[in-house]
Amino acid sequence: DSGVTQTPKHLITATGQRVTLRCSPRSGDLSVYWYQQSLDQGLQFLIQYYNGEERAKGNILERFSAQQFPDLHSELNLSSLELGDSALYFCASSGTGLGHEEQFFGPGTRLTVL
Amino acid sequence: GENVEQHPSTLSVQEGDSAVIKCTYSDSASNYFPWYKQELGKRPQLIIDIRSNVGEKKDQRIAVTLNKTAKHFSLHITETQPEDSAVYFCAASKGGSYIPTFGRGTSLIVHP
Numbered sequence: 657d658s659g660v661t662q663t664p665k666h667l668i669t670a671t672g673q674r675v676t677l678r679c680s681p682r683s684g685d686l687s688v689y690w691y692q693q694s695l696d697q698g699l700q701f702l703i704q705y706y707n708g709e710e711r712a713k714g715n716i717l718e719r720f721s722a723q724q725f726p727d728l729h730s731e732l733n734l735s736s737l738e739l740g741d742s743a744l745y746f747c748a749s750s751g752t753g754l755g756h757e758e759q760f761f762g763p764g765t766r767l768t769v770l
Numbered sequence: 771g772e773n774v775e776q777h778p779s780t781l782s783v784q785e786g787d788s789a790v791i792k793c794t795y796s797d798s799a800s801n802y803f804p805w806y807k808q809e810l811g812k813r814p815q816l817i818i819d820i821r822s823n824v825g826e827k828k829d830q831r832i833a834v835t836l837n838k839t840a841k842h843f844s845l846h847i848t849e850t851q852p853e854d855s856a857v858y859f860c861a862a863s864k865g866g867s868y869i870p871t872f873g874r875g876t877s878l879i880v881h882p
Contacts, residue, residue, distance in 0.1 A: 658813060689869075698874040699814070699859060712869050746813065756802035756821070756868055761813040 687753025
């Protein structure tokens with residue numbers, strides 16, 4: 657157990673819908689990262705938050721957004737869902753994200769868009 | 771941006787054999803190279819990492835080598851065991867962003 661929690665574990669929804677994925681980092685970690693894992697693309701970095709502020713952006717679609725709250729938990733919002741958004745979404749956390757640190761991954765949320 | 775290529779995509783070995791997974795990176799500024807192991811249905815977990823100021827690092831049956839000139843690094847697993855079966859991801863990152871760019875993964879299958 658990495659100490660990072662994610663909910664829900666599974667999510668099945670329809671095209672055009674909106675969903676919210678939730679992540680709680682390890683106790684004491686200030687930085688949260690979101691990744692998308694699909695079979696043909698590996699682990700794709702989406703976005704990083706540090707202590708409530710957006711710090712880095714990767715290949716995140718405009719239909720996706722995220723935020724980190726004062727208690728440091730983070731939410732990833734996916735809207736106008738398409739079939740191609742079906743994937744495993746991982747959240748990871750690290751101490752500060754301000755250096756080369758181990759990232760601790762949560763168990764992931766499997767999103768299926770029908 | 772950084773591009774990390776990983777080979778092979780699938781590697782099948784007999785228990786007790788060695789396994790080698792190779793990665794190349796494109797950005798010469800990258801200076802940190804972690805390896806993650808992801809067992810089926812589970813989360814990725816860091817197994818070993820290497821920084822650019824060293825050429826090799828070992829941890830029991832696992833070793834990583836780095837050739838900065840050629841911009842490639844490799845994971846070596848000796849005396850493989852069935853529990854080594856998993857997907858292994860290499861990654862590269864650099865100072866400033868510290869965001870890792872991952873390879874596409876290698877599925878290692880160790881046959882008993």
